[in-house]
Amino acid sequence: MLPEPDPHARAVSALLQDLITAEIAERGPMPFQRYMELALYAPGLGYYAAGSHKFGAQGDFVTAPELGNVFAEVVAQTLAGTLLQLAEPTLLELGAGSGALAVDLLQALARRGALPARYLILERSADLRERQRVHIAAATPQWLERIEWLEQPPEQAFDGAIIGNEVVDALACARFVVETDGPREICVDVVAGRFVAVAKEPREQLARSLANLQSDLQQPLPPGYVSEVNPELAAWFATISAPLRRGLVLLADYGYGRPEYYRAERTTGTLICHYRHHAHDDPFWHPGLNDLSASVDFTALAEAGVDSGFELLAYDNQSGFLIGAGIEGLYSHLGELDDRARLRLTQQIKRLMLPGEMGERFKVMLFGRGVEAEWLPADLAGPGQRRLL
Numbered sequence: 001m002l003p004e005p006d007p008h009a010r011a012v013s014a015l016l017q018d019l020i021t022a023e024i025a026e027r028g029p030m031p032f033q034r035y036m037e038l039a040l041y042a043p044g045l046g047y048y049a050a051g052s053h054k055f056g057a058q059g060d061f062v063t064a065p066e067l068g069n070v071f072a073e074v075v076a077q078t079l080a081g082t083l084l085q086l087a088e089p090t091l092l093e094l095g096a097g098s099g100a101l102a103v104d105l106l107q108a109l110a111r112r113g114a115l116p117a118r119y120l121i122l123e124r125s126a127d128l129r130e131r132q133r134v135h136i137a138a139a140t141p142q143w144l145e146r147i148e149w150l151e152q153p154p155e156q157a158f159d160g161a162i163i164g165n166e167v168v169d170a171l172a173c174a175r176f177v178v179e180t181d182g183p184r185e186i187c188v189d190v191v192a193g194r195f196v197a198v199a200k201e202p203r204e205q206l207a208r209s210l211a212n213l214q215s216d217l218q219q220p221l222p223p224g225y226v227s228e229v230n231p232e233l234a235a236w237f238a239t240i241s242a243p244l245r246r247g248l249v250l251l252a253d254y255g256y257g258r259p260e261y262y263r264a265e266r267t268t269g270t271l272i273c274h275y276r277h278h279a280h281d282d283p284f285w286h287p288g289l290n291d292l293s294a295s296v297d298f299t300a301l302a303e304a305g306v307d308s309g310f311e312l313l314a315y316d317n318q319s320g321f322l323i324g325a326g327i328e329g330l331y332s333h334l335g336e337l338d339d340r341a342r343l344r345l346t347q348q349i350k351r352l353m354l355p356g357e358m359g360e361r362f363k364v365m366l367f368g369r370g371v372e373a374e375w376l377p378a379d380l381a382g383p384g385q386r387r388l389l
């Protein structure tokens with residue numbers, strides 16, 4: 001049972017439903033990808049574009065940077081060696097959420113003498129851009145002037161790094177169902193005033209992605225199989241990474257390599273909806289009030305990075321990444337802390353690393369362009385889980 005949204009929230013959702021219904025009435029059944037795009041980002045009404053709380057205990061879900069600063073410390077440890085080698089480095093954060101990672105990362109980099117000359121935040125949501133500004137101004141006012149908010153990737157080339165935590169899962173994806181004579185695209189129609197899923201011939205770009213996917217998998221996907229694919233992932237990666245002349249791209253998210261993502265038993269895909277810390281599988285339940293996301297196909301992400309001219313430096317689950325980047329050395333002083341501080345840090349590290357928490361399902365992928373191996377933590381670029389791609 002999901003908690004019932006309050007009347008104001010229901011009214012906002014009703015407006016979004018009207019908007020989607022009107023578009024369907026005008027153009028016919030809407031690709032699920034378009035539905036997800038509107039449910040998340042319709043101006044003033046979508047989940048990320050309206051004012052709901054979203055992150056942390058008061059919101060709908062918790063991300064690694066929201067737990068505390070351990071994740072940021074390890075990201076700083078990963079980036080610092082590279083930032084220190086580059087003149088006037090810039091850091092570009094994608095989808096900065098509440099601004100928690102920006103604040104903790106700036107502090108962690110400053111402690112390493114690796115504060116970037118500029119910290120750019122590419123954020124789609126106007127509501128979140130404002131929240132980030134308020135949070136950063138309160139927590140680290142001394143660095144506010146280095147920060148610049150963008151709605152499009154920067155046009156000017158820069159050296160430095162691009163980071164994004166749980167951004168790729170928030171990109172709208174297409175859904176498909178396999179029928180006996182081939183795959184169909186899942187679209188959204190309105191029947192008796194309700195949204196329903198219907199199967200249609202896939203759009204051209206999706207048909208191409210599905211043909212590539214099918215030829216890459218060892219076995220054909222069985223009839224009735226439902227899953228997701230993001231046909232625009234490579235174009236997205238190319239766009240956000242184009243200005244990076246030299247440096248690292250670090251993307252953390254939940255997902256799998258392709259063989260695991262599309263294994264035959266995963267017959268209902270990975271789409272998941274979050275509302276007030278309840279996970280559910282009905283994307284039509286009060287659209288605009290839930291987060292909708294799909295796991296990341298990390299093989300597709302690796303291909304996108306390589307196609308954009310990057311070298312894949314590391315891919316591991318979050319636990320392996322944290323160890324490779326040197327978390328043990330960073331927290332070797334735990335025994336010297338008082339009980340409360342030790343407990344707080346230990347709990348955070350457990351959430352990030354335990355297999356039943358974020359340790360296994362979350363992965364970290366690191367790309368580089370013009371980066372020397374010795375600029376990175378020594379144990380980071382080992383074989384890790386790359387074999388699973």
Ligand SMILES: C[S@@+](CC[C@H](N)C(=O)[O-])C[C@H]1O[C@@H](n2cnc3c(N)ncnc32)[C@H](O)[C@@H]1O
Nearest residue numbers: 048063095096097122123124125165166167170
């Ligand atoms: C799940 S939240 C993660 C927020 C934050 N990184 C964290 O870990 O707490 C996804 C974020 O990505 C942003 N976003 C989604 N698509 C984006 C895009 N194409 N470009 C930039 N930001 C995007 C959302 O507005 C939101 O801030």
